Amino acid sequence: MTILRSSTRRQPLQVVVVGGGAAAVIAALHLFQRATPAAPVDVHLVERSPGVGPGLAYRTDHPRHTVNNFAERLSAVDGDPGHLIRWCAARGMDLGARSFPTRKVYGQYLTSVLDEVAVPDGSSLRRVRDQAIDLHRTEEGWQTVLASGSAIPADKVVLALGNPPAHPQPHLQQELGDRFVADPWTADWRPALAGVRRVLLLGTGLTMLDLAVELEHLLPRGELVAASRRGRLPAAHVVEPTDGSDWRDAVDGVRGFANQLWAGLEPEDQSRFASTYAHGWDLHRHRMSPAMSHHLTRLRDNGTLVVRTVPEVSPGEFDLVLNCTGPRPVPTRGWNPLVDAMLERGLVRPHRLGLGVDLVQPGHPVADDEEVLTDLFWLGSARKGLEWEVAAIPDLRAQAVALAGVVATAAEAAADERTRVLR
Numbered sequence: 001m002t003i004l005r006s007s008t009r010r011q012p013l014q015v016v017v018v019g020g021g022a023a024a025v026i027a028a029l030h031l032f033q034r035a036t037p038a039a040p041v042d043v044h045l046v047e048r049s050p051g052v053g054p055g056l057a058y059r060t061d062h063p064r065h066t067v068n069n070f071a072e073r074l075s076a077v078d079g080d081p082g083h084l085i086r087w088c089a090a091r092g093m094d095l096g097a098r099s100f101p102t103r104k105v106y107g108q109y110l111t112s113v114l115d116e117v118a119v120p121d122g123s124s125l126r127r128v129r130d131q132a133i134d135l136h137r138t139e140e141g142w143q144t145v146l147a148s149g150s151a152i153p154a155d156k157v158v159l160a161l162g163n164p165p166a167h168p169q170p171h172l173q174q175e176l177g178d179r180f181v182a183d184p185w186t187a188d189w190r191p192a193l194a195g196v197r198r199v200l201l202l203g204t205g206l207t208m209l210d211l212a213v214e215l216e217h218l219l220p221r222g223e224l225v226a227a228s229r230r231g232r233l234p235a236a237h238v239v240e241p242t243d244g245s246d247w248r249d250a251v252d253g254v255r256g257f258a259n260q261l262w263a264g265l266e267p268e269d270q271s272r273f274a275s276t277y278a279h280g281w282d283l284h285r286h287r288m289s290p291a292m293s294h295h296l297t298r299l300r301d302n303g304t305l306v307v308r309t310v311p312e313v314s315p316g317e318f319d320l321v322l323n324c325t326g327p328r329p330v331p332t333r334g335w336n337p338l339v340d341a342m343l344e345r346g347l348v349r350p351h352r353l354g355l356g357v358d359l360v361q362p363g364h365p366v367a368d369d370e371e372v373l374t375d376l377f378w379l380g381s382a383r384k385g386l387e388w389e390v391a392a393i394p395d396l397r398a399q400a401v402a403l404a405g406v407v408a409t410a411a412e413a414a415a416d417e418r419t420r421v422l423r
Helices: 022-034 083-089 103-115 170-179 206-218 247-255 258-264 267-285 290-301 337-345 393-422
Strands: 002-005 013-018 041-046 124-128 132-137 142-146 151-154 156-159 198-202 223-228 305-309 320-323 376-378
Touching: 013 022, 013 142, 013 151, 013 393, 022 041, 022 103, 022 393, 041 142, 041 151, 083 103, 132 337, 156 393, 170 320, 198 206, 206 223, 206 290, 247 258, 247 267, 290 305
Parallel strands: 013 041, 013 156, 041 124, 156 376, 198 223, 198 320, 223 305
Antiparallel strands: 002 124, 132 142, 142 151
């Protein structure tokens, strides 16, 4: 456990942040930005991995794996779009506002953000290398139970668990055995490539693109086939500004108000959008970098990569099948012990559309008995349904700002109450 503390006479509000990726780092940063010596916070960041910052999304070190948004949109600091660019410049990297850094660089940036966070007098940051496996409510608040057997008391708990693994494919797992890789981001499938020639990438989204450019190097004579229900690929960004003349400008204009628009829809219209229009929106909204677009075009032009629909392929004919179908919903059993425990206790339930967790603003879960658990907060993909755009860095910033405001208000109220009692 690493502890960074400033001295004070105030009793800080205890906040446990579960997770160690982008959402957790950005949340911690904004919690400290709002904390004051008069209303301090202790942040306990619980993450089982040795490093904090990159998470699963930015842990890759492949040079062709780039972020999927402009550098000027990826600052961890709300209101400071140049923060990432200045960080890179200080390390000898010339990063333009509309450039696309590698995910490795962005992961290093997130680590640095947490390492260099300004902790106000009286507040503290504690890094706990462990895994949260349960939550128990107490008279004072919550106990975050850890796999090591210890527990951390908390006034507020922030759940920043990231994305679950891809949708399971039990029929393929049974049919193909070791030739099927259920989660390419966590499974150690690369040593098994000896003798592999034909690879099926199940899915045609951004995960597929990442794996295709990596497999080109690992299997220089390999044949890659990507297949999905529709066989459609994500659109691409363009580097140069288009001055409002391109469809991307229209999408980005709507993107800025997407969550307000979503909140204004009737439930039946939300359901219709999710079932009918969401796929098309996501293809145009979540775009690949220009460099990735170049690699994709080259792979398809030279015949290395072929795109098909699922009915057009037979998985049994491939030497290896990689599951790139996208993450399952957060309130799904079996991927995270804390989620399993919360489902068992009725502390979390699926959103009515089955996309994320049933939440109310600013991210409080609704329990099975309809109680709103106002001391718990969800960040990231769990919010799908409460909002539509939830997992990109600008979304995480907005969530962190809202969270920090709520926590700051609670810390100030707690400080006022202690002062009143002392009087």
